[in-house]
Every structure is written in structure tokens, then in C-alpha cells.
Amino acid sequence: MAVVIYPGTFDPVHNGHVDVIRRARALFDRVVVGVAQESGKEPLFTVDERVEMLREAVVGMQGVEVRSFDGLTVEFARRCGAVAIVKGVRVGDLEYELRMAHVNRRLAPELETVFLPTSPEYGFVSSTLIKEVARLGGSVDGLVPEVVRVRLRRRFGGS
Amino acid sequence: MAVVIYPGTFDPVHNGHVDVIRRARALFDRVVVGVAQESGKEPLFTVDERVEMLREAVVGMQGVEVRSFDGLTVEFARRCGAVAIVKGVRVGDLEYELRMAHVNRRLAPELETVFLPTSPEYGFVSSTLIKEVARLGGSVDGLVPEVVRVRLRRRFGGS
Amino acid sequence: MAVVIYPGTFDPVHNGHVDVIRRARALFDRVVVGVAQESGKEPLFTVDERVEMLREAVVGMQGVEVRSFDGLTVEFARRCGAVAIVKGVRVGDLEYELRMAHVNRRLAPELETVFLPTSPEYGFVSSTLIKEVARLGGSVDGLVPEVVRVRLRRRFGGS
Amino acid sequence: MAVVIYPGTFDPVHNGHVDVIRRARALFDRVVVGVAQESGKEPLFTVDERVEMLREAVVGMQGVEVRSFDGLTVEFARRCGAVAIVKGVRVGDLEYELRMAHVNRRLAPELETVFLPTSPEYGFVSSTLIKEVARLGGSVDGLVPEVVRVRLRRRFGGS
Amino acid sequence: MAVVIYPGTFDPVHNGHVDVIRRARALFDRVVVGVAQESGKEPLFTVDERVEMLREAVVGMQGVEVRSFDGLTVEFARRCGAVAIVKGVRVGDLEYELRMAHVNRRLAPELETVFLPTSPEYGFVSSTLIKEVARLGGSVDGLVPEVVRVRLRRRFGGS
Amino acid sequence: MAVVIYPGTFDPVHNGHVDVIRRARALFDRVVVGVAQESGKEPLFTVDERVEMLREAVVGMQGVEVRSFDGLTVEFARRCGAVAIVKGVRVGDLEYELRMAHVNRRLAPELETVFLPTSPEYGFVSSTLIKEVARLGGSVDGLVPEVVRVRLRRRFGGS
Numbered sequence: 025m026a027v028v029i030y031p032g033t034f035d036p037v038h039n040g041h042v043d044v045i046r047r048a049r050a051l052f053d054r055v056v057v058g059v060a061q062e063s064g065k066e067p068l069f070t071v072d073e074r075v076e077m078l079r080e081a082v083v084g085m086q087g088v089e090v091r092s093f094d095g096l097t098v099e100f101a102r103r104c105g106a107v108a109i110v111k112g113v114r115v116g117d118l119e120y121e122l123r124m125a126h127v128n129r130r131l132a133p134e135l136e137t138v139f140l141p142t143s144p145e146y147g148f149v150s151s152t153l154i155k156e157v158a159r160l161g162g163s164v165d166g167l168v169p170e171v172v173r174v175r176l177r178r179r180f181g182g183s
Numbered sequence: 184m185a186v187v188i189y190p191g192t193f194d195p196v197h198n199g200h201v202d203v204i205r206r207a208r209a210l211f212d213r214v215v216v217g218v219a220q221e222s223g224k225e226p227l228f229t230v231d232e233r234v235e236m237l238r239e240a241v242v243g244m245q246g247v248e249v250r251s252f253d254g255l256t257v258e259f260a261r262r263c264g265a266v267a268i269v270k271g272v273r274v275g276d277l278e279y280e281l282r283m284a285h286v287n288r289r290l291a292p293e294l295e296t297v298f299l300p301t302s303p304e305y306g307f308v309s310s311t312l313i314k315e316v317a318r319l320g321g322s323v324d325g326l327v328p329e330v331v332r333v334r335l336r337r338r339f340g341g342s
Numbered sequence: 343m344a345v346v347i348y349p350g351t352f353d354p355v356h357n358g359h360v361d362v363i364r365r366a367r368a369l370f371d372r373v374v375v376g377v378a379q380e381s382g383k384e385p386l387f388t389v390d391e392r393v394e395m396l397r398e399a400v401v402g403m404q405g406v407e408v409r410s411f412d413g414l415t416v417e418f419a420r421r422c423g424a425v426a427i428v429k430g431v432r433v434g435d436l437e438y439e440l441r442m443a444h445v446n447r448r449l450a451p452e453l454e455t456v457f458l459p460t461s462p463e464y465g466f467v468s469s470t471l472i473k474e475v476a477r478l479g480g481s482v483d484g485l486v487p488e489v490v491r492v493r494l495r496r497r498f499g500g501s
Numbered sequence: 502m503a504v505v506i507y508p509g510t511f512d513p514v515h516n517g518h519v520d521v522i523r524r525a526r527a528l529f530d531r532v533v534v535g536v537a538q539e540s541g542k543e544p545l546f547t548v549d550e551r552v553e554m555l556r557e558a559v560v561g562m563q564g565v566e567v568r569s570f571d572g573l574t575v576e577f578a579r580r581c582g583a584v585a586i587v588k589g590v591r592v593g594d595l596e597y598e599l600r601m602a603h604v605n606r607r608l609a610p611e612l613e614t615v616f617l618p619t620s621p622e623y624g625f626v627s628s629t630l631i632k633e634v635a636r637l638g639g640s641v642d643g644l645v646p647e648v649v650r651v652r653l654r655r656r657f658g659g660s
Numbered sequence: 661m662a663v664v665i666y667p668g669t670f671d672p673v674h675n676g677h678v679d680v681i682r683r684a685r686a687l688f689d690r691v692v693v694g695v696a697q698e699s700g701k702e703p704l705f706t707v708d709e710r711v712e713m714l715r716e717a718v719v720g721m722q723g724v725e726v727r728s729f730d731g732l733t734v735e736f737a738r739r740c741g742a743v744a745i746v747k748g749v750r751v752g753d754l755e756y757e758l759r760m761a762h763v764n765r766r767l768a769p770e771l772e773t774v775f776l777p778t779s780p781e782y783g784f785v786s787s788t789l790i791k792e793v794a795r796l797g798g799s800v801d802g803l804v805p806e807v808v809r810v811r812l813r814r815r816f817g818g819s
Numbered sequence: 820m821a822v823v824i825y826p827g828t829f830d831p832v833h834n835g836h837v838d839v840i841r842r843a844r845a846l847f848d849r850v851v852v853g854v855a856q857e858s859g860k861e862p863l864f865t866v867d868e869r870v871e872m873l874r875e876a877v878v879g880m881q882g883v884e885v886r887s888f889d890g891l892t893v894e895f896a897r898r899c900g901a902v903a904i905v906k907g908v909r910v911g912d913l914e915y916e917l918r919m920a921h922v923n924r925r926l927a928p929e930l931e932t933v934f935l936p937t938s939p940e941y942g943f944v945s946s947t948l949i950k951e952v953a954r955l956g957g958s959v960d961g962l963v964p965e966v967v968r969v970r971l972r973r974r975f976g977g978s
Contacts, residue, residue, distance in 0.1 A: 126943035148603035285466035307762035444784035625921035
């Protein structure tokens with residue numbers, strides 16, 4: 025049974041993430057979504073909130089599981105028994121992702137990195153943009169799961 | 184059983200291709216390498232020669248099969264019962280590959296495209312460069328399977 | 343009255359082009375679509391056919407005119423009394439377009455180049471891809487105006 | 502009458518900005534330069550200083566107005582009655598700008614984004630580089646309006 | 661004494677090339693400009709014409725020599741006793757140049773590739789664009805040496 | 820005697836840096852490695868530690884010297900009597916480096932910037948990645964000089 029992980033900060037999860045999860049699941053038997061407890065910068069939501077929103081966003085998807093982790097991504101992948109790390113990719117961030125893939129391969133040669141192309145309709149969406157728009161009072165309808173929309177409104181107010 | 188195709192012109196196959204095939208095979212049950220009969224430009228080797236070299240290059244790999252095809256890549260994928268199209272990707276050709284992925288998704292929404300990062304040691308290798316170096320009498324040792332090295336020498340002379 | 347030109351080969355026109363024309367027209371009083379008679383490579387359709395298809399594609403748009411031209415784009419722009427050259431732009435072809443813009447500015451300093459971002463849903467469409475898909479018998483529904491779909495089918499057969 | 506906005510942080514304005522304003526004004530009837538009160542990071546100059554320097558930099562240009570704003574750029578554009586947002590673009594930052602354009606279009610579908618290519622002689626200039634050079638005591642002559650040169654010197658000393 | 665080569669097709673030489681030669685000469689004792697006899701596509705000028713124009717363009721520069729060559733660039737470099745291959749580089753063509761550098765290093769590990777950044781004022785100039793503009797009757801004043809301007813006019817007519 | 824500088828933050832030095840130093844030394848008579856005392860962000864190691872690690876990393880290389888500096892890079896270059904600034908370059912960070920090169924040329928027109936292509940095997944390595952991996956307890960064997968490996972372990976623990 026082929027297991028893959030889909031790691032990220034998910035601060036918060038948006039519809040582009042959900043799309044990648046669904047597509048990864050069509051290719052592999054099990055997808056473990058890994059929520060990194062810490063990233064470089066201060067997150068808007070706690071790791072528990074981020075996990076909770078993700079769980080609601082993937083409710084009903086068989087073979088998808090959400091967990092938090094800290095430490096190296098490759099160690100998390102090994103604990104999950106994964107054969108690969110899945111990443112969504114769009115024009116403009118491949119360089120960074122390729123570097124990470126090479127580092128990870130060096131740390132864990134048995135582990136592949138697999139890139140899934142981001143759907144054109146979500147190609148411009150990122151968690152940073154979502155937060156910025158919400159902070160300034162703009163609408164994020166259709167870009168994030170309902171649970172995220174509600175929580176962002178609670179945080180920032182707005183429509 | 185998850186089947187994927189790995190399509191290309193393979194004029195000729197080089198070690199970067201072989202590396203992608205090996206890694207795709209580690210992730211999926213079966214990999215069908217699809218040799219496109221015609222590409223935009225006049226190939227150096229006939230489709231039969233290209234298939235023959237590929238078969239020698241993957242000899243001994245279980246679950247890997249080499250076939251030629253014409254027509255749309257997505258139709259070939261369907262005939263193979265594939266869940267995804269595999270492409271190697273390196274910095275600098277992602278834009279084109281992403282466009283093709285979006286076109287293919289439109290033609291066959293049930294089919295995914297999966298990008299595997301090219302190994303750094305083959306990141307600079309391409310069939311075009313291989314042919315150019317061989318034509319000018321340079322050595323392609325270590326960049327192509329032995330069968331290809333021999334055939335290129337037969338064509339162009341050189342070491 | 344601000345006039346702009348939108349030059350290209352349009353071999354054939356696709357929905358991404360039509361989208362740019364419509365958006366340019368919302369910004370400027372008059373848009374002259376300029377069909378370059380010759381490009382570097384052999385076109386699929388004659389310049390008359392390309393003009394004809396474009397005229398059908400923009401039927402009913404006020405302030406839009408289609409003309410063919412040869413020679414320098416900046417000379418065509420001057421003959422039209424244009425203040426700017428409009429180009430659609432997507433990630434991955436900006437470098438070339440910026441170079442052309444600098445050359446054109448040197449040839450005609452009074453003329454601006456204006457880039458309009460391609461809509462995400464057409465970001466992957468190009469005339470070359472359209473022809474390739476049609477040639478191999480794939481469907482281009484929804485990617486080109488009806489008149490183009492019909493003509494491509496007449497040329498290549500297919501659905 | 503076609504109104505456009507040209508938004509930014511302008512911390513501080515440099516000659517590349519002034520060049521874009523002049524060129525936007527040649528295409529549209531009125532250009533409202535919008536100075537964003539807050540950006541992600543701590544600015545060097547207050548919003549009032551930034552507005553003041555811009556006003557001096559565009560003195561004598563008819564149909565150009567400088568205002569500060571907070572909140573969403575698209576809301577500012579609406580308040581100004583603008584048909585488009587103007588952005589200068591150079592190789593290397595298009596990806597980010599295209600993403601913002603798609604987000605803004607989603608928030609305000611009636612609003613276009615228009616990219617003007619940066620002049621080659623200012624292609625390397627940015628507010629960040631200007632501040633870095635000034636901070637280290639280098640000369641920014643010819644890269645910024647006189648008023649900015651004077652203020653930077655007052656801040657950092659140097660020639 | 662450090663010798664470098666500066667290889668290319670130079671069909672024809674333009675002022676960006678001359679700028680790189682001058683700057684390479686400031687760094688190394690001797691610069692051998694290598695004119696490749698054949699490139700992938702049919703040149704506009706014969707190799708003798710290209711050499712002749714280059715020689716006029718560098719007249720008076722001490723330590724600069726122009727020669728034609730065929731075969732591998734690295735073999736030419738070795739025959740010249742060069743320590744490095746010099747290439748001009750601008751945003752947008754680095755990927756290709758880096759690949760060539762890695763191939764050349766593999767073929768001749770003792771040989772370096774050195775990239776000099778193209779001056780912003782020539783960043784948009786290329787031999788292909790020069791020929792296109794001249795063919796369509798546009799002016800190339802200030803973009804090419806006088807000898808090239810005269811020859812292009814003889815070929816294509818125009819100002 | 821041709822002197823060049825190789826400036827950076829080196830927080831900490833890694834094997835990609837050492838590779839560039841060795842190759843720059845093959846081209847020029849003397850290489851002065853310049854350790855910038857301050858960069859934008861808080862460094863992990865003090866400038867004295869960074870100089871010390873570099874000195875150990877280049878021990879035994881004739882004609883290589885390590886110094887710290889503050890202020891403008893071009894002023895440091897002048898104090899060293901350098902003819903050029905050397906930078907390693909890989910796909911994905913050229914835009915920034917080209918901008919810096921143009922700024923530096925404006926500040927010091929007599930000074931060249933020379934880019935050396937990063938070796939493929941170090942193309943993915945950066946000081947930031949090294950620190951991230953070490954912080955999370957991963958192995959950086961083979962990516963950094965021995966002295967750096969030891970110091971990182973002292974800081975972060977791990978293997």
C-alpha cells in the first residue's frame with residue numbers, strides 16, 4: 025500500500041491545498057497531511073486550529089489523515105511509512121521546491137518528491153494572500169473551505 | 184494496480200530519462216514508456232531504433248514496458264489504463280510542462296500529471312545536447328546508456 | 343480618442359486573444375487588431391483566413407477593427423495613430439515581450455507597450471498548442487471561437 | 502474620462518516610479534498615485550513623508566494626483582472611479598504581480614490591471630536597494646528625485 | 661598570462677557583444693573571440709563576413725583576437741590555451757547557458773565558464789532581433805557597429 | 820596582478836562557497852573573501868566566528884585571504900585593489916544578482932562583476948537550508964567543511 029505525505033504550514037488551508045489532497049489521493053492509497061508545528065514566521069492560527077480546519081476540509085475523503093509534526097519533514101515521512109512527499113507546484117515557486125527536494129533526497133535517499141501541478145483556477149491563491157485579503161476586509165469566498173472563511177471573519181471581521 | 188505512462192520522443196534516451204523511469208517505478212505498479220512516433224522536428228533515430236535503445240536501457244526492470252504511439256498522449260494513456268502521466272522536471276522547462284499538463288487535463292480530466300524532479304547530476308542533460316556533443320565529436324560517456332553511446336558513435340564517428 | 347493596436351500572427355485566434363481584445367477595449371476608445379502577414383514560420387492559415395476568423399470572433403464589439411499588416415509593428419501602430427501596443431502576458435513569456443517592448447520603444451519612443459495579464463483560465467492556451475491538439479484529433483471546444491473550431495476540423499478532421 | 506491608480510508603498514519614490522507615472526499619464530486622462538499607509542514591514546519614512554516626496558516628484562505633471570490610502574487596493578480604486586490599476590513590471594517580479602492581478606480581479610471583476618514595462622535604465626532600481634545603498638553611505642544621484650536624495654542624506658548622512 | 665575565449669555565432673556582431681569583449685579584456689590578458697562556423701540554423705552572413713565585421717568592431721583593442729572555429733567549443737578553448745570561456749548573460753537566458761557550462765565542464769574539467777552581466781542598455785539586443793528589425797526596414801543605429809549597419813542596409817535596403 | 824573579491828555573509832560557509840573560491844582562484848591571482856559584518860537579518864554566527872570558519876575552510880589555498888568588512892561592497896573592493904566582484908550563480912537567483920551588479924557598476928564603474936556557475940552538486944545548497952536542516956537535527960555531512968559541521972552540532976545538537 026503506497027502512502028504519501030503532503031506537508032505544509034496550512035496557515036490556513038485553502039482550496040488549492042484541498043485540490044492537491046484530492047488529486048494525490050486518486051494516485052496513492054493513503055495521504056497523510058502533515059501540519060508543521062513551526063515555520064519560520066509567527067503563524068496566524070495555532071497548530072491545533074490549523075489541524076482542526078484541515079480535518080473539516082477533508083471530511084468524507086477516505087484514506088486521508090491529518091497530523092501535526094515537528095522536526096525534519098523526511099523524519100515525519102519515515103514515521104508514516106511514506107514512499108513520497110507530495111507538493112503542489114505552480115510557475116514561480118519551482119526553484120525553491122526543487123532545492124528542498126534535493127536536500128530531502130540527500131537526507132532520505134529512499135524517499136521521492138512528487139510535484140502535482142496546481143489547478144489554473146487556484147494558481148494565484150496562497151495562504152499569505154488569503155490572510156492579507158481577509159485582514160483588509162476583502163472577501164475570500166470560493167477560495168477557502170467554509171470553516172476557514174468563518175474563522176477568518178471571526179479574526180478580522182469583514183464580510 | 185496503478186499504471187502510469189512516461190511519454191517522450193527519446194531521440195535518444197539518456198541517463199536522466201532512465202533515472203526518472205526507475206523512480207516512477209518505485210512509486211507506481213507499472214510504468215509504460217511511450218515513444219512518440221513523430222515530434223515537431225525530424226528525429227535522428229527512427230521510432231523503431233528509439234524503442235530498441237530504450238528496451239535495452241530498461242532491461243531487467245520489472246513492471247516497465249516500452250511502446251511507441253502516435254496521436255494524443257492522453258489517448259495513449261487511456262489505452263494503457265493509466266492514472267497519470269509522469270514527466271521529469273528541472274528548473275527552466277516547467278512553464279511549458281505546466282501548460283501541457285493543463286491542456287491534457289482539459290482533454291482527459293480523469294488523468295493526472297505527476298512531475299518528478301530531475302536528479303541534479305542529470306539536470307543539464309537533454310537529448311538535443313547529447314546529439315550536439317556527439318555530432319561535434321565530444322564524449323557522452325556516463326550521460327547515456329552504453330547502447331546509445333555505441334549508436335551515436337556509429338552515426339557520427341568520434342570517441 | 344485613445345487608439346491602441348493589438349498585433350499578432352493569430353494562426354488561429356483563440357479565446358485568450360478574444361479575452362485580451364475585450365479587456366483592451368474596456369480601457370481604450372479603439373482597438374485595432376493587427377494580423378502580421380508573415381511570421382518566422384509557415385502559418386497554417388493564410389493571412390486572409392486569419393483576418394476573416396478574427397472578424398467573426400469580434401463581431402458585435404464596438405470600437406474594434408481587424409486589419410492585416412506587414413513591416414515593422416511600430417510603423418503599423420503609427421499608421422493607426424495608436425498611443426500604445428497591447429500585449430497579453432502570462433508567466434513564462436515576459437522576457438521575450440519585454441525585449442520586444444524595449445526594441446519598439448527605441449524605434450518609436452512616443453509609443454508605449456501595455457501588458458494585460460492573461461486570464462488564468464486561458465493562461466495555458468496558445469495557437470501552437472491549439473493546432474497540435476487539433477492535428478492529433480483532440481477537442482478544442484471552449485478554447486477557440488466557433489468559426490475556428492469548424493475550420494480546424496475541416497483541416498484536420500476529428501471531433 | 503479614464504482614471505487609473507498607481508498604488509505602492511513608495512518608501513521612498515525613485516526615478517523608476519516617476520517614469521511609470523509619466524508614461525501612465527500619456528495613456529490615461531488621470532493618474533491617482535496611491536500611497537499605501539501600511540505594508541508588511543516597518544517603513545523608513547512615514548506615510549506623510551512619502552506622500553510629500555511624491556508630490557514634489559510629480560510637481561508640474563497635469564492630471565496626476567497623490568493620495569494615501571489604507572485597506573484593499575481595489576476599494577481605493579473604486580473610490581477613485583478608476584478603470585485600472587497600473588503596475589510597473591520588470592523581469593523577475595512578474596509572478597507576484599500576476600498573482601495579485603488575479604486576486605484583484607476576483608475581488609473587483611470590473612477593474613483591469615495594466616503592466617507597463619520598466620525602462621531598462623531603471624530596471625535594477627528598487628526602494629529597498631536605494632535605502633541599502635544610502636544606509637551604507639553610497640551615492641543615489643540620478644536614481645531618485647532631488648527631494649529624496651536630500652532626505653536620505655539627512656537620515657543616513659553620507660554624500 | 662590568462663587567456664579566455666568568447667565564442668558565438670556573431671550573425672552579426674552587435675554592441676552588446678563589443679561591450680562584453682571590452683569588459684572581458686579588462687579582466688584577462690588576452691581575449692580570443694571565436695566565431696562558430698556553423699550553428700543550428702542558416703546564418704545571414706558567411707563565417708568570413710562575420711569574422712571581418714568583428715575585426716573591424718574591435719580594431720584598436722590590444723590583446724583581442726578574432727578567429728573562426730568548428731567542432732566543440734571546449735576543443736577550440738584548448739587550442740587557444742584558454743583558462744575560461746566567457747559568456748554575456750542577461751535575465752532570461754541563464755538556464756540554457758548554465759546547462760552548456762555544465763556540459764562543457766564535463767567535457768573539459770580544467771576549463772571554467774565565466775558569465776559577465778550584460779549592460780542594461782544592451783540587455784534587450786540580440787542578433788536575431790537586429791536582423792528582424794533590419795529586414796523590416798527599421799533603424800539599428802546605435803545598436804551595432806557602423807560596419808554592421810552598412811552591411812545590413814546593403815542586404816535589406818532601408819535607412 | 821589581478822585581485823578579485825568574493826563577498827558574502829557566510830553564515831556559515833558551505834561547500835558550494837569553497838568550490839567558488841577554488842575556481843575563482845584558478846582564474847585570478849588573488850581572491851579576497853569578504854565577510855559582511857551585518858546583513859539584513861540576525862546572523863547565527865558572529866562575524867569573528869564566520870571569518871574563523873572560512874579561514875579553516877580555505878587553509879592551504881595559496882592566494883586566498885579572508886577579511887571582514889562593513890559598508891558598501893564596492894568600497895571594500897576598492898580598498899582591496901580588486902578588478903572584479905565574484906559571485907556564484909545558479910538558476911533562480913540571477914535576477915537579484917544582476918540587479919546588484921548594475922547598482923555596483925553605477926557606484927563603481929571601473930569594477931566588473933563576474934558570475935561563476937555553481938557546480939550542479941552544490942546547486943541546491945544555501946546557508947539558510949544548512950541552518951534549517953541542522954536546527955531540525957538532520958545531517959549536513961558532505962555539504963559543509965568539517966569545522967562548520969562541528970560548530971553546528973555544538974549549537975543545535977544532533978548527529
